[in-house]
Amino acid sequence: MAKVAILGAGSWGTALAIVLCDNGHEVHLWGHRKEHIEAINRTKKNEKYLPNVPLPDNLTGFYSLKDAVENVETIVLAVPTKAIREVLSQLREAIDLPVLIVHVSKGIEPGSLKRISEIIEEEMPPHLLKDVVVLSGPSHAEEVSLRQPTTVTSASKNIQAAKFVQDLFINRYFRVYTNPDIIGVEIGGALKNIIALAAGISDGLGYGDNAKAALITRGLAEISRLGCKMGANPLTFSGLAGIGDLIVTCTSVHSRNWRAGHLLGKGKKLDEVLESMGMVVEGVRTTKAAKQLSEKYSVKMPIANVLYEVLFHEKDPKEAVEALMARVKTHEMEDLVNILENRNEEL
Ligand SMILES: NC(=O)C1=CN([C@@H]2O[C@H](COP(=O)(O)OP(=O)(O)OC[C@H]3O[C@@H](n4cnc5c(N)ncnc54)[C@H](OP(=O)(O)O)[C@@H]3O)[C@@H](O)[C@H]2O)C=CC1
Ligand SMILES: O=C(CO)COP(=O)(O)O
DSSP states (O other): OOEEEEEOOSHHHHHHHHHHHHTTOEEEEEOSOHHHHHHHHHHSSBTTTBTTOOOOTTEEEESOHHHHHTTOOEEEEOSOGGGHHHHHHHHHHHOSSOEEEEEOOOOBOTTTOOBHHHHHHHHSOGGGEEEEEEEESSOOHHHHTTTOOEEEEEEOSSHHHHHHHHHHHOOSSEEEEEESOHHHHHHHHHHHHHHHHHHHHHHHHTOOHHHHHHHHHHHHHHHHHHHHHTTOOGGGGGSIIIIIHHHHHHHOTTOHHHHHHHHHHTTOOHHHHHHHHOSOOHHHHHHHHHHHHHHHTTOOOHHHHHHHHHHHSOOOHHHHHHHHHTSOOOOTTHHHHHHHHHHHHHO
């Protein structure tokens, strides 16, 4: 059995701690707020993030990062994207021996446009980093913590590391696959949040299932277009970290991104929506990154771009939908048609 430290005592860190405890591992759940960790240890509950779910006995909360990671070789990084660099800077001061980092965050950093695994490789000195693995897929903490059937994928440049993480987490309700395509898995996990915000807006405006299916399908088209330009395997987007996560996030009431979008569609302002959520809504920052990425790679991302206008330039959500519907007519498989036309010209 392994000793694992989970950094981030929010919804996802806590749900994954339950999975690892069920698998018999010794789990150290680290959080940066002393009173929160003390309450977790005292009540064996995480009242703020997963109320009503009893926590297992072999889960211990830690406030000192140094104590949490002592003699631990596997670290699960479960904080929001905007906190990743800060937590890694504390981690590299707290360890002497190399660790395997499993990250579970779904975002891209605006400005640098880095994926999380790239940030980890940048922040951790090589002598302190064994490997980086991302664990991602359709998996709401609320359901995992109730031990409801869930599937995810473990991806790494080093397939042996991905398999190690598969073995660590897999059990009768949490099924873990492996995938060597870390780029595709990270891009799919981050960008589906943008489409979920848009799906929430559509539902908030009162549009129906046709509109939602359109957003999911055309959303997947723009995620795949960008992902492939960034080096992902196109097949990853028809897997758990692609269409799988897109479906769950666009259709589940558990999704913070969908819920935030829903409130925006009902006419609430972004600031008040984010304030009322009390949990991270990753899609907001990632929309900024997606706009920058679509420009950098010259990839058309109409949904991400119009959402950017809604979030940051107060574009009316209804007008945003009208703008999407009124785009210049095009082929559904635009890129494929271009490829085929070029090929015919060459023949
Ligand atoms: N929830 C889910 O179902 C899933 C979430 N994810 C991803 O996991 C990541 C984490 O999300 P989730 O757990 O849901 O988020 P939550 O908002 O539920 O919790 C975030 C946690 O991170 C802590 N935190 C924030 N900033 C820092 C910091 N600088 N140092 C230390 N801790 C910090 C928060 O502390 P505080 O309480 O003080 O704010 C809180 O405990 C996100 O990228 C999300 O997309 C992936 C799959 C499923
Ligand atoms: O990534 C998730 C489910 O797979 C969680 O999505 P939200 O952050 O929208 O709740």
